[in-house]
Each structure stands twice: as C-alpha cells, then as structure tokens.
Amino acid sequence: MHHSSVTLDPAFRVAAVDPRVYGSFVEHMGRCVYTGIYEPGHGSADAHGFRADVADLVRELGTPVLRYPGGNFVSGYTWEDGVGPRENRPTRLDLAWRSLETNQVGVDEFATWARGVGSEPIMAVNLGTRGVDAARSLVEYANHPGGTRWSDLRRSNGFADPHGIKLWCLGNEMDGPWQIGHKTADEYARLANETAKAMRRVDPSIELVVCGSSNIRMPTFGTWEETVLRETYDAVDYVSLHSYYEQRGDDRGSFLASAVDLDRFIEAVVATCDHVRATGRHRKRINLSVDEWNVWYQARFPGEENLDWAEAPRLIEDEYSVVDAVVVGSLLISLLKHADRVKIGCLAQLVNVIAPIRSEPGGPAWRQTSFHPFALTSRHGRGTVLRVEPIGPSYETAEHGEVPILDATAVHDEETGAVTLFAVNRDQYEPLTLDVDLRSLPGLATAGHVALFDADPEATNTAANPDRVTPTRQPDTKVADGRLSVRLPPLSWNMLRLTS
C-alpha cells in the first residue's frame, strides 16, 4: 500500500476550465461519419439519417465542441461537394485514407447535427490542395446571413440561418509529409497568415487555430511553431498540438505515464508561444488547442498506402481496455492541469475510429471503456482548476524516467461550492491511500467516490458485452477535521465528488 497526499486550497488556482477542452472530433474517415453518426437505414435513424442511439451517447459523453471534417481528410477536401441536393453530390477519392467519400454528409448536415447533440462545430479549412479563396468562401457560406453568392447558396440549400461557426482550424497537421499538399514551415506560415486575414475579413468574430506539430517527435517540432507563430501571431488565437499514446510491447508502466509526455509537450509549446510573444513585442497570448489526442495503437495501422478504396471501411477501430481508459482519464488530468493555456481539446475521434463510442451498421451502439472517464470528467470537471501538488512515491519508467504514482487534479465549482478531484493510481499492483487536506474548503463534508478499474486490466466492452467495464460506486467518505482519506485501487481512475 502506497500513500500520497494533496492539499486543496481555492486561493491557489490554475484557471477556469474552458468547456471546449472536452471537445471531440468527427473526421470523414473509416466509419466515424458513415455508419457512425450517420446511417439512414438504421432503425434509430432520424429524418435526416442520423442515428439516435449514437446521438444519445454523444450527448451523454458531453462534448461542447466537435472538430470537423478532418484531420488528414480535410487537406484534399472540396467543401462544395458536401452541400446541395444529396443526389448531385460527387463521390470522391479521399486520398488521405484511400477511401471513397460519398459526400452525403457535409457542413450543413454536420453543423445542424452537432447543435442537436449540444456541440458547437469547429470547422477546418483545406490548406493542402486549396487556399485563401476556398477558405473565405466557406466562411461566407457558413456564417454570412445572406444576400451574397455563397450565403444565398446555403439559404437555397435549406439553411436560412447562418451556422455561426466560431472556431476554425487553418488546415490540419501541415507539418506532416503524409499530408496531401504538405507545406514547409515557411510555406505554411505564409499561407495560414493570408488565409486567416481573409477569413477574418468575412467574419471578424471568428477565432482561428494555426497548425503546430503533429506530434512531439516530429523533426521540425519547435522550429515549426516558432516559424509559424512569428508570421501569424496577430492573425491567430490558438496553436494546435496532436498527441497519441499506445503501449509499446509489455511496457505498461511507461504507457500509464503517458500524461507526463503530454505535460511536457504542452509546456514546450507554451514556452515557444511566449518566446515569440516576448521577442515580437506582442501583447496578446497564444493559447493551445490539443485538437487531437487519445490512445491509438498506431503500430496496428497498415499505413494509408496499404489501404484500398472502399466506402466507410473499418479503419483503426481500436477496442479500448481498462488500462487504456485509465490513460485517457490521466490525459484529461493533464489538460486540466494546463487550463491556463489549454483552451481546446478534441478527443480523436468520436465514433468507431479510435473512439469512445462504437456502433455497428444496422446494429447497436455502445460505450468503450474510455467513454466513462471522459464523460464523468466532462460532466463534473467544470469550474476552476485548483493547483494540486501531490506528495507521494514515484516509479521508474523506460520512456519517461521517474514518474509519480499518483496523477491528480481538482476542479472547484464556485457556484455550488463542490470540488471534484480526479485521481489516477498508476501502480498496477498496489492500492494507493490518498489523504486530502480540505481545511481551506471548510464547507465540504462528504466525498462520493467513483472508480474505474478491473481485475482484468485488459477487459474491454464489446457489442456482445457492452457494459463489461463501467465505473463503480465506492463507499462514501466523510471529511473529518478538514481531512479525508480514500483508497485508490491498483491501476485505477477515480473521481471524488466533494460536497457539503
């Protein structure tokens, strides 16, 4: 049995949580859109062809924003293909995933559906094969009330009101040689800057995300961000980072410590932003959009070049284990710990494609293991992040060096006074006693405890057994003398709801 302790004090705060940190991502890839959110023939399909069973799970998941339509997909995308009468929409070769794209879902359907499930759409523009002109037209189509070429086209397509999309991504992973129309940092910086300026002229109320690095191991990591931000600083609001994690071989210890890597990545990007801010004599700060993150077993992916043309093929439908879910919960803790700079996060992706929600064509939809920590964090992790500095033991990892066994953060809901503590016990074998000092929050009396763990850490949820892994309610704990103590099971994700 290990022992750790944390002190919660509302005088020591990180920042308010931006709810957009709980976003997700819908790419035209595999079965995320088709037979994922959209399947006209499905028993649960609504009048527009969207699955009600999946929509219900999305609402339960709690994603205030949804990034769309890619991902790598967007770099070859012609957005005009996806609007207007469905029977006129072309089927395209999607070169990103070597798939057939029928364009039955486009910006109009997606924006409408997203609002219906309680999410704001985040739209990416194609800076792979297209540029300023296509981007400004799309902003006009989506956001201009009417009376012009593109806004009237939207109206004639049956969408009288503008979609009012407020957050836009200037392309996707443009630093990656795999990207259709990949750019050098200089090329991208220039294109992003001119595109951003034109998009803002159409709608000055929008916010813009410029592409940072596709992962921390990119050879251009850091220099890319510096070059891009020097050019675009005034024209953009956020810089993106993408990060995926997987267990390599049997090194579960390193995998459980993935959030340490995400912490480092975030802090490195913050440093670059602030370096460019200082040397460029800028006033505003650039914040971060972690707009693709998740556990992804990339080692299992054959590579785009080995895919064959198909409609909605089964691509990277990773089945997540208890371990994976604990890591997802831990990565969310990392995002919250950086709430002062990380304003947007997108769990990639929403359905089927490395996703918390799975669905079968003509069949059921269900929650993967990772659904649970995400949904609970999104629901209860609203308010102000408190500065949590755990004291306790650590362990050695091959990938990340010495890592604390406890990963934790806490969110203070100033309206209700409740505090929610999220905590992961990374030890695979031993429980962890966590002592919480609450003397600065005298009103809190009871801790409700929910934990995700399993005797079989490789257990997963499947269509046949969709609730094999769920969080379990642990006994309530009472606060005594401003302190409480709970036991975190080995290899577990935990949520403590502290209320009066």
Place this chain on the structure above:
Amino acid sequence: MHHSSVTLDPAFRVAAVDPRVYGSFVEHMGRCVYTGIYEPGHGSADAHGFRADVADLVRELGTPVLRYPGGNFVSGYTWEDGVGPRENRPTRLDLAWRSLETNQVGVDEFATWARGVGSEPIMAVNLGTRGVDAARSLVEYANHPGGTRWSDLRRSNGFADPHGIKLWCLGNEMDGPWQIGHKTADEYARLANETAKAMRRVDPSIELVVCGSSNIRMPTFGTWEETVLRETYDAVDYVSLHSYYEQRGDDRGSFLASAVDLDRFIEAVVATCDHVRATGRHRKRINLSVDEWNVWYQARFPGEENLDWAEAPRLIEDEYSVVDAVVVGSLLISLLKHADRVKIGCLAQLVNVIAPIRSEPGGPAWRQTSFHPFALTSRHGRGTVLRVEPIGPSYETAEHGEVPILDATAVHDEETGAVTLFAVNRDQYEPLTLDVDLRSLPGLATAGHVALFDADPEATNTAANPDRVTPTRQPDTKVADGRLSVRLPPLSWNMLRLTS
C-alpha cells in the same frame, strides 16, 4: 511680399509630357462606381445606366487613362463575375472594403464607358487570390478578337470588338499587409514575372506595370522595388508608386510642401530602377507609374475592419478645401517635373471616393476644389516640360525641412509656340512676385493668368454651393524686354498662359 524668378529656355527641357500622367482611377469602392459613374435610375442616366452629368464632368476633367477596377478591391476580384447577363451576376463580399459588390459594372461596361468619356482603360489583374491563369484569361477576354473560349464569351456578351486594353497592372499594393493575398517581395516578384510573361504571350502589344511601394514609409520601401525589378525587369515596363497626403494637426506649412515628398519618392524609385538596370546590364529603362496619388485624410478613415457590409456605402468622401486644391496642383507640378520618368499618373479616385468629382444618388454632380487645377493642367499641360529652376526664398517645415515658397514648372507646346507656367505660392500670408525671363522665347507677348485662392482657405464646394471655389481670371500681363512679372496671391495655385 516675396520675390522669385524663373528662366524659361526651350533649349533646356525635361521631356515630352506623356498625356497618361493625367489619368485617374475608378475602383469598386464606396460610391465611385455605383451612384458615381453608374446609376441606372438617375435622371441623367444613359441607356447603359451611366450618369451623363458625371460623364460630362469627367470629359471636362480630362483623363486620358482610367485605372480599373482597383486598388485593394482587385486582390479579391473574380473578373468573370462582372461579365454576361446582369441578372446572373453574383453579389460578392468585397473583403477589401467589407462591402457588397453587385457586379453590375464589369470590364465590358467599364471599357466601353471609359472610351466614351475619352479615356483609355488601364486594367489591373488579381494577384491576391488568383494568378497566371485568371490573368491570361482576362487578357484573352478583353483583347483577343475572337474564335477562342474567352474571346467568344465576350462576343456572346455583346462586345464583338476586343477592348484593346493596352496597359495592365500586375496586382495592386502587393507590399501591403492589408492586401488580400499579400505577398512578400520574393513571392510577388516570382508571381508577377510568370504572370507578365503569360499575359504578353496572349497579347504582345500590352504594357505592364509592376507593383512598387504603397507609400514611401513602408518598411520594405526600396528593397521591395529592388527585389521585384531584379526578377521582372525584362517582363515589365513600369513600376508603380502610390502616395497620399494630408494635413496633420495644424501644420499647414508641411502639408503645402507635400510635393517635396513626392519629388523625393519619385527620385528614389528612379534611382532603384537605374541601379537594377546598371547591375543587371539591361538596356531598356523602367519608367514610373504614380498610379494612386491625391490628398486623402486617412486619419479620418476608421479602417477596413470597422466597416460593415453595405452596397456602395459612403466611404472616404473627403470634401476638399482650397488648401487641398493648391496641394493637388502642386503635386501635378511634381509629376511634370519628372516627365522624363513619370509616364503615368492616376489621381485617386475619379468620383466621390477622395475624388475631384462628387455626385449624389438621384441628385447633382459637381466639381470639388481640386477639380480645377487638375482640369486646367491636363488641358494646357501638353507638350514638352521645360527645365524650371526657381530662385527665391524658402521656409522651414516640420516634415520636409527647408522648402522653396515657389513651386513651378512650365510646358512648351511646340506646335502653337505657347508656354504654360504652373506655379504655387506656398506662403499662407504673403503674395509672391514672380519674374519670368523669356528672352529665349522671343515670340511670347502676353500672359493670361488664372489663379485658385480664397480669403477662406478652408472653403469647399458642396452640392448646395458647387461653385463656391473656382479659379479666377487675373489681369493679363504683357511681356516687356523678354521679361514679365506677375503677382501670385498667398496660398494660391496659378496658371500663366504665355502666347504670342
């Protein structure tokens, strides 16, 4: 009373005046086109919807060339929008001026109208959001007789004869970060060069203007021109410069000396051209196109980003005073003094938008104060510019250092033998006696004198009082012993017509 003297001698000449130096500029901006030159419902409108009252004033103004359709506007312009049946033309968001562009006037209407008012059109191509392909298509549309895709489209649109547009601008102010699709000097140099070559392949008879600096205070001034000319020298004929002036605070003395700044700007660009010529071992010379110049109270402009979408809004409809008119007259003197290198000038703009002509929708059209020195210079300033080297007093300015009180040039009409002397007295309070030595021009006997000045230097012309400020005829002066002496009122623009 100050005293100055000049000597006129036909043996000392600058160069022949290129009549195109008296050009103006019609941009799709504010009310220059719509309710400016074009207003179908107006009482004076012709069959094509163009206002006859405005057209009459344009003819009187005397503009041998008119630049079109922008300005910043052109960098987002799709020229195809403005051709064909009017009912099919799209309404576009003009991002340059955040206005609605109905495209009711396009290249066909403009070229036809310009010829009707005695002007050759100068056409700019979009190098902001477009490139080689759109530019070559436009040259084909405008200038190719027929039998091809674009020329036949023009014919089917009712314009059987090619417009024969001889002078083309390779974009507009591409050095300005405000420009849609702004380019670095290197980017622009390459794009301009390839576009120029393709345009010339379509019509080898055209002349081309490459963008120089948007103003002399641009941080890239000089290096921009050098970079651009090194790349494009063989492919272009002229380099542009733009320059606007306004009175800052109550410093009228500096404002009256604006032509000194324009002189320096012109001479600096000439130096760069000739430096590139020498080091590049070129034979031909690059000449200058001052294709936007005027008095413009930019301090009053809220900035593009603060404009709201509207059709033909009232934008920068500066009302010009007597002082402004004197400065305009003085700037024309500067252009003439550099007639050896300045071959094209465009007073920006023609109607309503910082313009010599004003019009009201459904109402009258009238001449601003600045109309008068421009019209008189254009009418009488034809022939050969003589080298005029005034001797006389100077005064100190905050912006330009020590400046001569007298600004003057003279144009010799070798056919009639007449000489026209243009002279400005910059002193705000005292008249200036000007002695002219004409002994080398023995045939000249009489000087007709017209002057623009007013007891109230802030007086303007308005719809209600359109002739409040006009030039006045001064007493004739006789030449005696090859000399004459005239009195220039304080703060005045003057024209002396010396005839036999």
Place this chain on the structure above:
Amino acid sequence: MHHSSVTLDPAFRVAAVDPRVYGSFVEHMGRCVYTGIYEPGHGSADAHGFRADVADLVRELGTPVLRYPGGNFVSGYTWEDGVGPRENRPTRLDLAWRSLETNQVGVDEFATWARGVGSEPIMAVNLGTRGVDAARSLVEYANHPGGTRWSDLRRSNGFADPHGIKLWCLGNEMDGPWQIGHKTADEYARLANETAKAMRRVDPSIELVVCGSSNIRMPTFGTWEETVLRETYDAVDYVSLHSYYEQRGDDRGSFLASAVDLDRFIEAVVATCDHVRATGRHRKRINLSVDEWNVWYQARFPGEENLDWAEAPRLIEDEYSVVDAVVVGSLLISLLKHADRVKIGCLAQLVNVIAPIRSEPGGPAWRQTSFHPFALTSRHGRGTVLRVEPIGPSYETAEHGEVPILDATAVHDEETGAVTLFAVNRDQYEPLTLDVDLRSLPGLATAGHVALFDADPEATNTAANPDRVTPTRQPDTKVADGRLSVRLPPLSWNMLRLTS
C-alpha cells in the same frame, strides 16, 4: 581508308535494353496532332478521325511508348478541355506555341489511338498554371476503374475501361524561363514532390518522371537536378533530360559527333543522381528519361513570340538529310550505351514537327531519312547491350574535341542468339574498315549488312520523292575464325545482323 576494331563478348554487358528507350513524343504543337496523326477528312481516316497511313508508319517506326500532350504545351493545358463531346470542347489560346488549340483530340482519344499503334501512352501533367488538384484528378480520370467523380466522367464519355497509364511526367522543362509558369528549382521541387505524392495515392502503380534540365547549357544545369532530387527522391522514379542537336554553319564534323555531347550529358546526370543517392542515404536508384531528343534546326525557329495565332500551323517541320539521319542513328547508339541508366527515350516528335514521319493535309505520309535508323534500331535493338569499346582513329572537332571516327554499340538477343551491331562512320570522305572479334560468340556465322549513306549527304525525302533516301542492303559477310571485317561507307549509319 581507316581501320577500327571491336570485340563482342557476352560476358561484358551494359544492361538489358528497356524497350521504352525507343519512345517518341506527340505534342499539341504545329501539325503533330492535327493533320499529323489526326485528320478526320483525310482519305485514310478511321472512324475516329485518325489517319491510317500515318498510323501504319508509326507501327513500322516501332515506338513502345509515346509521351503526350507536351512539351511546353502542357504547362498551360486544361486537360478537362479535351474530354467529353467534341462539339462542347473549347478552342483555347495555346500560349506555348501561340497557336489555336481546338481540343478535338484529348487524353481519351490519344490513349486509345496509342494502344492501337502498339504504344503505351506517357502522360504529362500541367505544373505550369496548375498543381496538385488537377494532377490527381487526371490520374483518377485516366486510371481509376469507376464509381467516382472523375472516373465516372470518363465512363460517361464512352471509355468504360481505365486507360491504365503507367508512366507520368511531372510537368515539362520547368527549368526554362520560356515555360508558362516557370519555376525556380526550389519551387518546382516542392510542387513536384507534393504532386507526386498525391498522384501515387490515387494510383500507387504509376511511375513518375521529374523534370531535369531542358539542355546541358542551362545555367541551372546540375544544381537544378540536385535541388529537385534532394526534395523528390523518394517520390519519383526517373529524372528527365532533353537534348537537341543541329549543324552550326558548315561545321559538319562537330555535328556528326553530337552523340559525344549526349554521352556527357547522360553521364553528368547519372553522377548527380548517384551523388544525391549517396548523401541522402537512399537505397533505390533514380534512372534517366531522355524524353526529348532529336536533330532540330533551332536556328531556323523564329521564337514563340513571333508566331501568330493559327490552328495547326506549319511549325519546325525540319526536312532531314542523310547527315541528320546518321546523327539520329548515332544518338540512338548513345542511349543504348547507357542502357543501365537510360530507361526511357522519346524521339521528339512523332509526326511533322521535327519528326521521322511527315504528312500533308489531304495528302500522303512518308518517311523522313531519320525514320530508317530509328525503325531498324527499334526493331533489332532488343535484348542486352554488350560493352563495345572500339579501337581506331579519331578526329578533331571544334565543339567536342577529339572524337572517334567509329561510333558503335551491339545488342545481344539472348533468345535467338543473334547480335546486332550498330555502327556509324563519322568520316565524311573515307570508308572505314571495321574488324569484329566474335570469338566469344562462336555460333555466329553470317553478317547481314544494311547501310544508310548517299553520294549527296544533303539528300532528303519529300512528298514528291519519299524514298529518295533509304537504307541499302550491303553484301553479306561470313564470319571466319571468329572474325569478320566489313567496310563502312563514308558518313554512314550501319546495322550488322550477326546470326548463325
């Protein structure tokens, strides 16, 4: 009488001949397509409008591959113009050759026709005015089976089966300032790389040729290849080189040694490829595509800028002499000598435009002098090139220094055992005795000898006298003691067929 000797030994080989080295080139230029291969009103025209008389000559010429549609033409080409109902195809200004392009032949017709004459089409994409998007669409149109926007368009145009074009050129002569949309090496490298990657995503089975130098005298020769290959090495398979030769003044000695220049050019490009391979730690080799080569009297060409708009004008219809044919034969020997690295060659062009085949509108088609060495080399030069190292006299040239009088190579057909020796006697006045040591090829007994030469080396073939110059059968020679000796006439191209 000079004496030379060669030794043929199947143990010393260069490499197998890639039959694609015998390719030719069909550009939309002059009368190569229109009234060349295609002339609907012609007496011999087939149902598709293609001339059967010309097609027969193409089959006889023996061109396993045909490059299309340019050349300089392709850099302004919109491939969509050339598909679909002919009556809807636009007439375009072709800026490359200042001609009118009616688009009556496009990719569908050409690919079909090429297969009909026994040739695989090689298709070039436009990297002058277009980029990634147009290129990927064309690959989809040409090669994707169906079910997508562009492949279904092909099907609806009557071409149910994909054309399966396997070899593609990434633009044409992009190093040349004359090229529409000319690029710097850096610009082209980046564009070619991104275009190549996207094209391969559409069809991973294609091979790609990246542009090298337009000729060995380009100021960027060498640095261009290095820059381009460093960027594109992984994405491409071949690098191109183009080379044309002509007699300057009366210096026939230098002209006859043109192959020496081609040898040097090829070897220099090989060196650059292998330098980039070594320093970039690449495994694969980049091979060479000499995809434009011929004798061309460029001195007679007025320059594109002096051409006037016309449909299928008579452009560079060089009439080839005996000397020219001997040089063509010698250039083929150069390609074969580099069979280890030169995998593709395109005699430029196929019909009328500096071509081996000539045709008259409504009239006959005939073989130029150069047809003969090409056709014979293509027919008999299949198998494995043997290493041939002639011993014999040389002569001094103004352009190429000291040059061997004998130019020779040999191809061993391992199936039949036959060996074909191609040999040129560059001496204009004296015959050359050639001794061949065949002791390592004991089965060979007889040498059939065909020679091209004439008492009048300036003799040509014309419509009126189409067979004025043809190869003549020389007396057979017997192999004796593993040796034979033949007499090569002055200024002659020779083929010795050694059989059992």
